Amino acid sequence: MNLILGDTEKKLLLSDARETILAGLEKRDPTYVYGGDSPVLSQRCGAFVTLHERDGPEQMLRGCIGRMSSDEPLRKTVRGMAFEAAFGDPRFLPLTAAVWPHCNIEISVLSPMEQCSAPQSVQVGVHGLYLIHRGRAGVLLPQVPVEQGWNLEQYLDYICRKAGLPPESYKAPGASLFTFTAEVFSEKR
DSSP, X not given: OOOOOOHHHHHHHHHHHHHHHHHHHHXXXXXXXXXXXXXXXXXXXXXXXXXEEEETTEEEEEXXXXXXXXSSOXXXXXXXXXXXXXXXXXXXXXXXXXXXXXXXXXXXXXXXOEEOSOGGGOOTTTOEEEEEETTEEEEEOTHHHHHHTOOHHHHHHHHHHHTTOOTTGGGSTTOEEEEEOEEEEEOOO
């Protein structure tokens, strides 16, 4: 199941994410725009919300939190992940009102994961990776290797490092490597 999000659904999800974060900064309950009864927004699937902070012409990661799958409707998942990306990513201090105007929101809506038995079939820029091994796990969204300029070998090694494992751990007995795709969209601010 790959969701096809129209422009209206994408704008609504971005609006929800922005309102969630703004309400968190202002310590109030969010007020969401009614978006109709889109069956796409009611689907249960994984999603990540990424915040990028502009520093001149460069964009830096400011927060990224997501779920590989969800038991909640997509719209609710995005709202929760937006809040966590802004205020709960342990790599960053909670977002402040001073930084917020310099941030852009990116949303990645995930397809279901599939076991990857042939790592050489992974397509850089198309497939995201999720690795589980020895009680550790790591995930990389499909856009990451493109942004970093990685080839397939670098991408496969970095998913191991992201999981806190040595390179080529995805080949080890007991390792589980999964692929997924994502529909990625962002604000153009």
